[in-house]
Amino acid sequence: MTPPDPSPLAPVVRRPRLFLDEDMSERILDVLAGFGVDAVSANRGFKGLSDPDQLLTAIGLGRTMETANTGDFLLLHRAWLAWSANWDLRTMPRHHGIVLIHSAKGFDYVEIAGVLKAFIDDHEVAEIENRAFAWTHRDGWHERHEHRPTARRR
Numbered sequence: 001m002t003p004p005d006p007s008p009l010a011p012v013v014r015r016p017r018l019f020l021d022e023d024m025s026e027r028i029l030d031v032l033a034g035f036g037v038d039a040v041s042a043n044r045g046f047k048g049l050s051d052p053d054q055l056l057t058a059i060g061l062g063r064t065m066e067t068a069n070t071g072d073f074l075l076l077h078r079a080w081l082a083w084s085a086n087w088d089l090r091t092m093p094r095h096h097g098i099v100l101i102h103s104a105k106g107f108d109y110v111e112i113a114g115v116l117k118a119f120i121d122d123h124e125v126a127e128i129e130n131r132a133f134a135w136t137h138r139d140g141w142h143e144r145h146e147h148r149p150t151a152r153r154r
Contacts, residue, residue: 014125016097018116019058021067022047024101031113037120039066052076055095064097064125066116070134073098074144077132097128100144102136115141 015038020028022042032039040063042054049057051072058065067073077098084092099119101112115135122141132144 015120016064016099016123016125016128017062018066018099018120019054019061019063021051021054021065021069021073022049023067023069025109025112027109028113028116031110032116035113035117037113037117039116055080055098059095062096064099064128065095066099066101068101068103070100070102073100074132074134077144081130092130094129096125097123097130098132100132100134102134107137 018032018037018039020039020041020043024041026041026043029039029041029044040061042049042057046054046057051069054067055065055073055076065073077095080093080095099116101115119133119135119141133141134144135141
């Protein structure tokens, strides 16, 4: 007996697909693949890109940016929100989320992959757009609530 077809009205869940910063170990990719997580690395075809270009590449590929370079990418996220709000665009440009892993001594690539898998399982692409999330060993996952500027008045 074949199972019934899923309802055409059932919502399609789109899980984030990751773009790993070139500073992240490529060994994480193999572990993520074993978990069924779709991930690519800047080290495979995009090596040497600046941080802004890595973010733009992730956006172009429809992927969530993942990095341990928390300071620089948090700054890029803040700039993205601030500039987008002030460019008088009809539609605010979207990035597919930024996930920041704060390094911890003794925390290896298998554990990092597990933390990323948990994040992917708990989030859909639509709910993380234009948002940044950070993970620390002490606090786990939390959103980096940044001031979301409004468009300036003219």
